[in-house]
Amino acid sequence: MDDGLLTPQARDRLTTVCRTAAGDSLRSLTYFNRFDYEQVYLREDLRQDADLSSFIGNEWHDFKTTQDAYRGSELGDYRYTIRVFDNGYLVRITTEDTGVFVTTDGITMQDFEALSAAVTEVLGNWMVDE
Template sequence: MPTGILTPETSEQIVTTCRTAIGDSLRSVTYFTRDDYEQVYLREDLERDADLSTFIGHEWRGFKTTQTAYEGSELGSYEYTIRVFENGFLIRVTNDSQGVFVTTDGLTIKDFEEVATALDSFLTGSELS
């Protein structure tokens, strides 16, 4: 599954961070930058047929659009995005140079907050690429 933009150790750290916060509800984990992406985890019962390049393009543009649209609002700084779908959820944690999106089965808001906080700390505290 790795494409080489992350070291195996860094990929494992991201997956471990997500598994610790989410557990067996974790479906997939994809790390991305402006120029590339790497799916670092896909649960074995799922098909490997998602169009990740389209997802990444949308999530990157979505981050920039959201960040700009709400900048300076009473809501405060952008933290993360949760998307709700018929068969699961997607959480995106992004900064100006990199991000991770995670798909899950059902979770509570507390679970989303835990994984978002853990991933934000990971992204903020590491030089991944």
């Protein structure tokens, strides 16, 4: 569903921070909340045929389950999830109310850390601005 959950400025900001962290390895970027989603970026060499609604349902549910399961553990607070696939990676970064999943080609752990930090800051700033 691409019904304008984000302003053009917010889409540009999110795309910029993800492109900065992942470079040309960035495949796609999708913003979501519990009820809706918006694909913000899709690299031009990829087809737009993924079932994003299924991804969103899974990622939202899994975020809540993971957050609850590890709350209070010696590992500390949950920060983000990396999923590894044959053709790339999916990184889920979420707050209590919104989230982003980013797909990439191979990047380093430091790139994942930078991506997570940048997206978390952007999402956090939106919450303060609202």
